[in-house]
Every structure is written in structure tokens, then in C-alpha cells.
Amino acid sequence: MIEPDLTLAASLFEQLHASSFDGVGITRDTYGAGEQRAHALMADNARRLGLEVRVDAALNLYLTLPGRRREKPVVMTGSHLDSVPRGGNYDGAAGVVAGLAVLAGWIREGAQPDRDVTVMGIRAEESAWFPVSYIGSTSAFGLLSPQALSSRRADTGRTLAEHIGELGGRPEALARGEAELRPESIDCFVELHIEQGPVLEGGGHALGVVTGICGSHRYRQAQIKGRYAHSGATPRSHRQDAVVALAALIERLQREWQDLEASGHELTLTFGQVNTDPMQADFSKVPGQVSFCVDIRSRNVDTLRLLDSLLLAAAHELEASHGVRFDWGPVSGSQPAVMDEPLQHALRGAALAAGVQPRQLPSGAGHDAATFSNRGVPTAMLFVRNANGSHNPEEAMAMDDFAAGVRCLGQVLAMRAGLAEPQDPAPI
Template sequence: MSAPRTNLPVDPARIAAVIDGLADITEPGRPYTRRAFSALFPDGRAFLAERFRAAGLETRIDAAGNLIGRRPGRVPGLGTIMLGSHSDTVPDGGRFDGIAGVAAALEVARALADRGTELEHDLEVVDFLAEEVSIFGVSCIGSRGMAGVLPEEWLARESGGLTLGEGIRQAGGDPARIASEPRSDIAAFLELHIEQGPVLEEEKFDIGVVTAIAGITRIEIVVDGRADHAGTTPMAGRADALAAAARLVTGVEALAKSFSGGKFHFTATVGEFSIEPNAANVVPSRARLLIDARAEERAMMELFANSLDQMAEQIARETGTAIATPRRISDNPPTPADPMLLAVLERACDTAGASNRRMASGAGHDTAWMARATRAAMIFVPCREGRSHAPEEFAENDDIALGAAVLLQAVVQLDGELQEVNQEAG
């Protein structure tokens, strides 16, 4: 991380005021908890909308419930350069995840106004609805809706007597119009986010230029054994589902370690685990585990899945249990960043004097869905000890401000380069 800078083209104090203002809007006794569709979420949105308007942005909420602030460009119809992230949190989560990106995007609009810089393109700042996993069990609702890939059947999902469609309507959106209003005017999308990992801090880089957002595959494995008396059944005659499942858990860890540490990002975690009958004096008859696997390269995911199939077959043979073929519950491919935007961001880092390295994102982000609709890329700024999704999550305001300066430089570059690309394509 760099030392504090005094020559940035952005105002760090304004960025801090937005982050701190949202941090104050939290559930009592639960620091930094302001989930989408909760009673406090509209308060956070009202806070942001007021600051969008104070920055001279034309403010609206689109059909998918996204809060958007618009700064018109000089050439109508040329397209929109969009910046932003999300302001909702996980329960007992951090005050920088997503929020830093919204604050930085807003600061870019303010800095352009301060400098009297008129862009050819429209500029929009967006706060996406429900990037985090919501009460409806799904995430990235606003960005999926904007990109035109929100499954219509999701609107009927229910939680506490409220459907997702009703929740979007309460947020100011119009679920009936989402499918018919995907955005086609966005020329490029950029997102700033805290890294949520330790690499930038440990390696002392200012900025991570994100090459790809890892694909996320969740795989369920069910092990069937036989329930027997724990005190009378000889050890050699058991079909212990838990013992077999334990071998799977350690096997998944070993596989993941063998895949990681190289050029491409890969992780695998057994995040859910249950056994039956879960009684102290009964040999477990069934175990279920759910694996969260993330890969920057699709080929690595397929190799992991094939290796997992072979492991399950071997453990079943050796333990006398029945292990069904591991089943993919969900399977999203990796999202590579746009090559042109990567080059622009790296040049912007050089202009801003920010040291940088390329890296993949192991977490999901709204950028992955915006990439379905337009050129998209993102940058990371360091966070303390890599902590995130916890009250201890922290990022230095100077680091966020430097990231905002990089975004500002990138926007100015893109305003000219996108026109040249379009002219060449035409």
C-alpha cells in the first residue's frame, strides 16, 4: 500500500463521508448490517440518492431496483460509461464490501464536475440491488436484471410472506418490465471493490487489475452407509457413512491444494456438512456434503470434477458405503475481463502512479453479470489482513481514493478510445 497522497484528482474526505454515512445506518447491536429488502435498506438508498443529487446527477431507480445517477454526455446516443457496485451487506458484515465501489464511483462524477470536464459519453453511477445472497436465497439481483438474465421464475421466490417481485417493487423497481428492458446502451462497465483477500497487502501493491472472476461450481455428494449399534458392531464390519465422508473432505482439500498455487486461481471448500441419524450411539447411516469450488480456468474445474468422481468411487469401494456420483447443484463458468478495459486500467494506474498487478477474483461480483451486456472489468484495492464479510473488515481511505483516481483516469481515457473502437468497427 502506498503512503498517503496529497496530489490526487479526487477528494478522499468525500469518499470517507459516504462510507461512514452508510456505516451509521445499521441494525442496533449488529455492526454494518443493512441487508437488501430489510427495513433499513431504504434508509441507505435515500442517503445515497441525496448524495447523487448533490453531485448533480439525475437520479432514478430502474425496473430491476437499481439506483442510478446519470451525468449526460455531450453527444446524445453515443452510449454510457457505467461505474458502481452495491450498498447491501451480509449479516454482521463489513462497511467496505461494495460500498467502497459506490463511493468511489460517485467521487469520479464529483471530480469530473470539479474539473469542469465534459465527457462525450453519458456517465452513470449505479448501486445494484441485492448483490449479496438475499433473503430469497439468490444474489446479484440488480445486475442480472440490468443485463437481462434474471430468471423470471425467481420473481416468485418467497421469504417471510414476501416474494422477490414484491421486494423489487418495494425497492422502487417494476418487475413486470425487467425482461423487456435489458440495457443495450452501456459502452463499458467498471467496478472498484476491496480485494477480500490478503495478496495486495502482503505484496504491497496499490491496485489489483482483475483478469477474471472465477466460475463457481457447487457439488453435492451423498454417502449412504448402514446404521448400527455403536457399541456392539465390530469395527471391521461397519459401513460408516461419516468415516467415508471424512475421507472425502480431506480428499477435497488435498485436491484443491494440488490445483492451487500455480498461474490460475483455484479453491475448493466443503462448506455444508450433515449426518444422519446424528446420535452418539449409532453408526452414521448417511452423510451429505456440499463443495464450493472456484476456478479461473474452466478446464481446471472439469479436471477437479473428474478427479472427484474417481475419488468417490474409490472411497466407496474401500469403505463398503454407497456414494452416488457427485452432483452439480449449480455451475457458473468463469468471466474473463475485457482485454481493452484491462489495458485501459493498467495505463490509468500508471497515470495515477499506482503500483499494480493482475489477479483473478475468487469471489463473485456484479461485474460478472454486467459482462453479459457490455465490456466489463474491475479493480481491487487492499483490505486489512484480507478480512471481509466481518465487522473487522477495513480498508484505508487513501487506498480507496487512489483506486477512485485510477477509475477517473480510466473514464477519461475510455471516453475517447471507445469512440475510436466504434469508428473502426463501423
């Protein structure tokens, strides 16, 4: 097996940190200066390696090592380069760095694959900035809805179309459904990513082979509207307390979640933001309004629908009992995805051949790999152990774990691209 260029990988991580450290964590804002610098860094290094570099209408980045038979479907890897505000340095970026490290090793040894191999730097995976899932990958397949281009970034208030256009993209082409990628032209997509939860760390596993990716159902701008009243002069029987109604909803849904898990459902439920109006709420007022968001995730569409129905039914009952009104606002979400079994076998076999015992696990977090899978592209994900979770500045991926993951990725890409003979897959 050709050794990947891990020195290049370490240098890229250092440069990414230097260009996106905000004083507390890492901020690579979607269609902003942070994400743009990361894409420029990867493109510059790819050119130095002699790779072909191109972008599409959404400014997704494609870094390609040409194969001997360019008419064959391309082998693809990669991930996103944006981050949440004050996140970590490895979320997303590790997958792009890993792909470049693999290709740099092949180039160093003068190896040429039978078919093209492309590392994709995907735009706008983190929906913290725009309330749309998988902007970059759906755009690449011509699937971004025209309405999504009118969505506004959380901090600037400006539209997605404006942000894309300012950086040189072509939002008008995206509105027409212009596609850069066709499923039949892609042999496979394999995404390396840090695990964003505690499973690998807790189980002592350096690597994880992902079985499937959860879909989501989200209310990002929900509100409960009651009535403001004097905190001392209004008895309980006359209150329309929005905060109490929300507390009752959260407590009720926690019980529903527990009951669904007990009956075999796999899901998560999060009320990630809860806010009263700072201009009206006061210690001496009964709160008349509260804003909140809801994030439901599962690998099963029926489970998503079931918990949503339970949520809405509970809210209807609380409207009657608490004298409040629920306003759910726009709904967003993403579809679950199943990972390709032969690719799972290949990743597991590559890990075992390298002396690493991987763990199988689902991904509760969303990833662009879901877009590829749901377009019919054979897709797989490899998780690298990461302490302290993700979406925070304390991400802590060990370089030895990353190196093991890159070697495993490189072996599978080489097999798919005709650079190495495939090994017999290990049974799952």
C-alpha cells in the first residue's frame, strides 16, 4: 500500500487553524471569508501537486487526479470545509485533507489510477448559517430548490444567492437546476469524517464504519404566544404563560422519546434554543412569548413522522389547557441514507489489514454522503475517533487515529480506482 502524505496533512491542518481561529474556536463561515480561505488553501495545494482544479456553479471544489481511462465513472472522496460558529478544526475538513494526502502519496510514487479520482471540497454543509440542508452537495446534483436561494444567512441577513454571487458563483444556474454531477458518472463516494459523538472514544475504537445516516425534521423558528401579565397580580388560573407551556411540551416529548426507544425506535430529539424576548420579558412579567427550535433525527422516515405527529398532538392539547398558540414557522429537514454494504466490507477489511478493529455504528449527524447515497451512488463513511464531541472548540482528533483512517481510505480508493488488487472483504 502506498503511504499517504501525512506531513502534508499536518501542514494543512495547521494552516486551516491559523486562517480560521476566531479567538475561541474555529469559524469558517458558509459562503463567507472563512470557508473561502479554506477552499483557496486546498485549491492552491492541489495545483502544486499537479491535480486538475475546477469549481461548479455553487463553488464546490473538485481536485482530480486523471486516470488512464477517463471515460470511466470517477471515484470520489471529500467532505465539507465550512464550520459552525466557534467550532473545531477537524469537522468536515479532515475528509478533504485525507483525500489530498492519499493523492499526494500516489503522485509521489508515480502511481496512476485506472480511472479519475476526485477529492471534493463541498460547500455549505453546516446549516447553522442558512436554514437549508446539504446546500453544496444538492447543488452539485442540480437538486437545490429555487426557494433555498432566497433563504437568508443567520448573521448577515442576506440571501444565499447574494452570497454565492459575490464569491463568483452562478446562482442563476442553480435556480435552473444545472448539475455538475450525474450519478451514473460516479463509481463511488467515500467520506472520511471525525465522529461527532462519544461512541468510538468510549469503546476504545480508533475507527468506525458507518451503517447509515440519520435524516432530520426541524422547526427552526417555532414560537409559543401567550399573554404578558403582571407577575404578582395575575393568579395561576388567569395566566397564559408561554414558558410554562414550552416546559410542559419538552417534558411530555421527553417521555414520548423514552417510550419510542423502549419500543425499538432509534431517534434523537433536541430543543436546541429557547429564548424569551429581551425587550419585553422581565422578572416581574408573566412571559407572553417564547421562541424555540426542535430537531428530530432518525434513520427511519416513519419514526420521524411518528414523533412529529406526537409533537403536534401534544402542542394542540397544550393550546387548550394553557391558553396559548403555537406557531411552528417553516419546516426543514433531510432524508435518511443507507451506506453501501460492499463499501462497508471494504473499509472494514482495510482497517483489519492495518491492525485496527473498527466498530460499526450509525451516524446521528447529517453528512453530504447522504446526498450521494440518495442519488443511487454507492456511498460509505469512515469515522475517526474524536474526543470531546464536535461543534465546539475542544475537538481532539489524534493524528495517529487520523493516519489509520487515511491509510484505510487510501486502500479502498485504490481498489475502486484500479490502483491495487482488492482484498477479500472481512465479514461484518
